[in-house]
Amino acid sequence: MAIMFVRAQVISRGAGRSIVSAAAYRHRARMMDEQAGSSFSYRGGASELAHEELALPDQTPDWMRAAIDGRTVAAASEALWNAVDAFEKRADAQLARELIIALPEELTRAENIALAREFVRDNLTSKGMVADWVYHDKDGNPHIHLMTTLRPLTEEGFGRKKVAVTGEDGTPLRVVTPDRPNGRIVYKLWAGDKETMKAWKIAWAETANRHLALAGHEIRLDGRSYAEQGLDGIAQKHLGPEKAALSRRGAEMYFAPADLARRQKMADRLLADPALLLKQLGNERSTFDERDIAKALHRYVDDPADFANIRARLMASDDLIMLKPQQIDAETGKASEPAVFTTREILRIEYDMARSAQVLSERRGFAVSSRHVAAAVKNVETRDPEKPFKLDAEQVDAIHHVTGDSGIAAVVGLAGAGKSTLLAAARVAWEHDGRRVIGAALAGKAAEGLEDSSGIRSRTLASWELIWANGRETLHRGDVLVIDEAGMVSSQQLARVLKIAEEAGTKVVLVGDAMQLQPIQAGAAFRAIAERIGFAELAGVRRQREDWAREASRLFARGEVEKGLDAYAQQGHIIEAGTRAETIDRIVADWSEARKLAIETSVLEGNDGRLRGDELLVLAHTNADVKRLNEALRSVMTGEGALGESRSFRTERGAREFAAGDRIIFLENARFLEPRAPRLGPQYVKNGMLGTVVSTGDKRGDTLLSVRLDNGRDVVI
Structure with missing residues (x-):
């Protein structure tokens, strides 16, 4: 089962350790220690290596990129740590920090890799750190070893281990002492201290909990210490892979x-x-x-x-x-279902949570005037003059509900029902009324999405709790706290937050889909509160235009997949074939016909037959089918002269031919610099981004892939 285990250690020359040897062991590879003139080989354990990556920050200097360009992950790691070793001159120098993190056994290998990547991106590379990490799995004991540098990368090599603490105005903080009337500059470790480690533990638990929930698991990790959880005295010692397997x-x-x-x-x-x-x-x-x-x-x-x-x-x-x-099968006399238990503390927590919700629901003084609400609705509808729209009555009613007089409100809606749009309007109304609005979500990604879509400044719930505990940015009377994806928040955490809001006189707005996700931890907290205090429901789905398609989406969201598919079948949108080859042939034929129709429509609209690129979409379940379909569809386009000259590029899935006019999808988050496109500076792509190939070569005819993303931004690789 998933366990919370995050341990940090510093790899130090003073302890007689070689950083290159440590990297070779973790990568299960052979590496040369250039300073010592000796090599280390740990290839015997290669079967335990499930995955390896060297993740770089956005602003990686050219010398570092040149040192690792074109190398395998292990060879790039060897180059990095040899550079670190050469830079450090002290005999007792600290060379790297290593995190050893247990991965949830409940997740698949691919799910654990996605979990590790998100943690590395959000907590390390985004802060300018290099993260050299490997995924080991022996006898069902999945874990990662993650090594980070203790100095920032600079154009000349590596920077200082200590950096000045700056104030809000960007100037260094100073402490005045008798011998230094102008003040002594306050420094901190660039790579972080004990408080950073605590924050990483909490961040790991948050990220893991989100991935466990998305995979359908209820179990939850707690990033707090055993003492903070009230469990002092039963802290575990890591067994290591062999003893854990036994x-x-x-x-x-x-x-x-x-x-x-x-x-x-x-x-x-x-x-x-x-x-x-x-x-x-x-x-x-x-x-x-x-x-x-x-x-x-x-x-x-x-x-x-x-x-x-x-x-x-x-x-x-x-x-x-x-x-x-316990449930007993009447025919066999055997147990068909085990007895289900909880604890008295869980029941008390859920009672306290319900009581806080009731107190907030009876509290008044939060009403926003109808004039401010109407102005906010108009503001959102006309924000983009080129794409004005109208909120429907259901959305406007929901805005009036959350901006009402009560100290707590809930909105329940399916994915695509327009929750983000109504929150954007509600934020404008609250701010016109002079209220401070902040947002929260269980995971960092969800908090970022809430801020991007609604303009509400947002953090994770754990982050807010830590800030409030330290006496910073505390909630005040009249504030509004919006909790997105509330269906994923545990009873324990929601109970704590509601109690803080109750004592501060803050309004709480819970937003989520009670049908979509069970909470990660104790109890169906969001659903229980929504049923107790009432809620505004966004039953309509606004991403589909046809009524039958909207109803099908509602069926899919509720898990009634067969009924949802029946709706598509009744409209003639499901076609069966006898063999896989026949299916692919039919898809290619239908796609070709639909493409011709889209081009004709484009001509009639005065667009010279040009397509945006998102008019048609073909999906397949396996990589093999995707490859076959891509080849068949590209053959059609090549025959029509719609594609330029093809060039071969190396991808994560092997060599691929790309040509101007090709549609591509990026399958990983990545940040990078392209030396031959300095005007673009640091570039990034995200998993799922779509784009169209503009060209496959530069002015000199050398291979260079230029892609225009659907959001209008160009990337060059």
Whole structure:
């Protein structure tokens, strides 16, 4: 099961360690230590290496890019750490920080890679750090080793390890002392300190929780320390891959005397207070069964007698509440479903959450005048003079609902129902009324999306909680706190936030889709509150124009896939064929016909037959089918003269032919510099971005891929 394990260590020359040897071991490769004149080879463990990446920040200097250009990941890592080793002159120099992070066993390899990439991007490379990370998986113990530099990259090599702390005006902060009347500049470690490490742990938990939820898992990680969770005394020591694998198989393990003493101390602690384990289970999930209890207990206890004793005390504990008894199959007499339990603390938390919601719902004084609401609606509708639109009655009603007099409001809507648009209008209304509006979401990506779509300044919930705990940017009477994707927020976290808002006199607006995602942690918090206080519902889907298509989208969102497909079948939009080859032939023929029609329409509209590129879309499930379809469709376009001369480029999926006129999709987030396109400066693309190839060569005829993205921006590779 998923465990919260993030450990940091500094790789230091003073401890007799070689940074190149450390990199070679993690990449399971052979590397040459140029300073020592010796090589290290760890290729024997190559089967454990699931993935490797060297992630660079946006502003990577040319010397670094030149050093790694065209190399494998391992060779690029070798070049990086040799450069670090050569730069550091002290015999006791600290060379790198390493994070060892346990990956959730519940996620697939591809899902874990996506999780690691998001964490690296949001917390390291976006801050200017290089992240050299590898994914190891041996005997079902997935984890990553992540090494970061302790100095920033500069055009000359590496910068200082300590940088000045600056104030809001950008000038260095100074501390006045008797011997320095002008003040002494305050410095901090560029690569971060203990507080940075705490923030990384919380960020890892947030990111992992989002990915676990998206994959349909309820289990949750908590980035706080055991002491902060009220679990002081049962902190775990990392077993390492071999012992972890033996533990999962139930095999007898050898522990060093110190380890044995530590585990016995934890067993004694649980014997004295088994409620500690129930508290930990409650932090991870809202409901659980006896098997979950046994798995959690096995993390700490090996002795069968202690295991049975603690388990018996747990099952008899007053803190354990049975929600549903074991279900017995009447025919076989065997258990068909296990008993479901929760804890008394979870019930108390959910009661407190409901009480705070009730108090807020009865609180008044938040009404925005109809005049301000009408002005806000008009502001949003006419913001883009070239694309004015009208909010429909359902959306306007929802805006009036959230800007009403009550201290709490909820909006429930399907994806594509227009929640972002109504929040943009509500923000304008609240700000016209003189209110401060802030936004929050469980994950950083969701918070960023909320800010981009509505203009509401947003952070993650955990980030806000940390800021408020430190006495900064605290909530005040009359403020408005908007929580997006509220269906993903746990009962524990929502209860804490509602209590803070209740005490501050702040209004809370919950936005989400109660049908779409269960929460990551305890209980269906958003759904429970929405049903208690009432809600505005955006039942319409606005991304589809036809009524039947909108209804089909609602069916898909509710999980009624068969009915949704039936709607498309009744409209003649589902076509079956006897073989895969026949299906592909039919798709190519239909696409060709639709393309001709789109070109004719373009001519009639005075666009000279030019297409935007997003009129037609072909989707397939496997990479092999995508390749076959691409080749067939490109053959049609080439025959029509719609594509220019093809050139071969190396991609993550092998060599690909590209020509001017090709449509392409980017499959990864990436930031990079192209030396032959200095005018563009740092470039970036995001996973899912679409574009059209403009050219495949530069003025001299050398290979260079120029792509115009659908948002109008050019990238050159």
